[in-house]
Amino acid sequence: MVCVKVLVVGFGWAGFEVALTCRSLSRDLEIIVVSEEPCPAYCRCGLTYAISGEVEFNNLFLRSQDFYKSAGINVLLGYRVVEASSGVARVRPTSSVGSESSMQYDRLVLATGAKPVDPPFEYSGIEGVFKLRDLRDAQAIRRWALRSKSAAIYGSGFLGLQVADALHKLGLKVKLVEPLSSVMPTILDQDVASRIKSIIEGFGVEVYTDAHVREAEGDKQVKRLVGDGFEVDCDMVVLATKVKPRVELAEKLGVKLGVTGGIVVDEHMETSVEGVYAAGDCVEVKELVTESPVLAQITSAAIREARVAASNIAGKVDSYPGTTLTALSKVFGVEIGIAGLNSSLSSKLGLDVVPVTVEGPVKGGYYPGKALVKLLADRGTGRVVGVQCLGEGAHLRASLVSQAIAKGFTVKDLAKLELGYHPLLMPVWDPLIEASKKLLEEVKP
Template identity: 35%
Template structure:
């Protein structure tokens, strides 16, 4: 039996295109509000209901069952009175008629529309990339295909040394494959890590058996007599055997539907502070959107976008509804069992930053802090990341940490004690409070 909607719910028909993590998060946010639209339809191109893509890596490694990834099953949507359409892709949007059509011929009218179409894997311009045996690692279908490839072959080449490439490489290694990983930069995870942390990570992964090539330039992929990929050729003459190849070099926003509909598109679907597109009846959020030139791939800013859109959909005419504002974000990751935490610049500006660093080779811990005029601007933590949120909090507050500089690398507790002592001894505080 479907649940009754509150009497205050809007009578509008809202259609959400995209049943990924962001689309599902929006559904959850709307259901928490009494003014939500009474009729909500969710359309997903995949045949499975929304699932946690972050857990694709342990799924590939054989460390997790498929069912553990599901966020909500189809029955849950039905109980909430939400129409869930799976396995259909929206092909056209008639904005003047406020109607969309799927590849199955389904037509739906809408009052408001939200595009949460996500992204697709970027593909480098490399000869042979179209060969059978070349994969991406983005969804359940990809994870299944790679698991089958691991059963049938022994050598894999992974292109890309970011988070997704590392997780794909580790997953295939745990499946028993010999894996070569190619990174065109001089270090792994070059956007998050400085050179020291990247080398620590590289050494750890090499010790597990991964064959890592940094500064690697992929020239072409080779096919065998049956037309299947069999090797990767690097500049300089290196040939790497490959029964399968995984491309994991980044993502590109899904904008084809928005372009066809005539919406403003740059690199992503262009939106304003309320995540509204050039059509006031259509919003876009997540990996498919572009706000003030920024694209998105991290959970934190996308979750904030969800709250903005949910509030706008439930109170479209309310004054003072806050818009989306860019905020600094910290990256907290667990890469193949190694904890990392980073924010701010990865490299020190010569003459601009004071660099504090600490390394404990025995424990596998490393910290590097970048300060300017006593204020923290960037940090990289490898191994023990417990103090990461405290460092980030100080950076956001722009707090002068000169008083606790001697203890900064020891961690949050010691540094905070020195800060508190300095505050208690400050002559500018009222006498009663200082006492």
């Protein structure tokens, strides 16, 4: 049997999952992973917990170096693929040590991930300003934080809030700076975001919204962020800006890019260039409500995309249907869970949605604890469009709605779901079911 050479570029969750799935499906594949980082794959989602000291950095690695050797996966660390075409890739060390070389491949997988977008203000030459994308960034942030008293976080998405939580746990005075009108502005509707803002302010975090920063000031080390009519004093700044797909290598290959800037793939995760696949934060996929192209950039999607790519490479035909945009977090003691579209994105995609917000008990009525659910449905069809959940069990409610979206449920379908009951675990009528019942009165299922 001819040995097929698979070259995987990138070693985040997508690259890791491609390599392991290829190996689990076939012992006949020669698998090579090239990573710019000096260390093997790790759980990027856990970096903020290592910054806070809740876990050790060494515990974030997904497998040991010995594991890859025993599995027959050749991992080349500290190298960058600078060019690839016609089955030949050129790799170059990221440091001055080592020389450029070439390697052949039969199948190429682009798992190049994403990179932070630069903020709209100048900070070059000033120490104490950090981006957070990889392990080295996180280690540098922790070292600096341990000798600091205050920190400004620029950006209030999932990453920004998790960094804020981590630094707060280290005892720093935390200041959250968001250029848009609410926290988590592209994730949550404003009414739900205002709840999160109140919660984190209750922990002593200063929140600045509509805060347009002009520059980071300081002699050698950062001292403050300065904007129109405000100053935020700080000993360090963490930039938690949005990220964009890393597509430089894809462009050199002539791979088609989509309207989002991500790599266009078919249902098999193959790009416009035959034999070249892509998965993870660098790809454009469809969301399952309107089938519009999006950048999912969430771990759960990356892993599933990677498995599909690997399966097809190994000769096991599989397909990726699209993403429900489900994302979870827990910050300042509060669970956040989302799935599908929010009101703003629904409107941009041409949907007429009806929202309903319900706050109710998460256990038997005589036990403490409440959760908030904001459920959205299409006005004309009653189809479930999205959900935003806060409080205990938010991760379960969002995951349930994720499946409802994938299956094309209406609110009537959702309202009829029979969930479990126990006074210590779940109420007779969960807030999600209550929201579904309330929406039934306003839509046409």
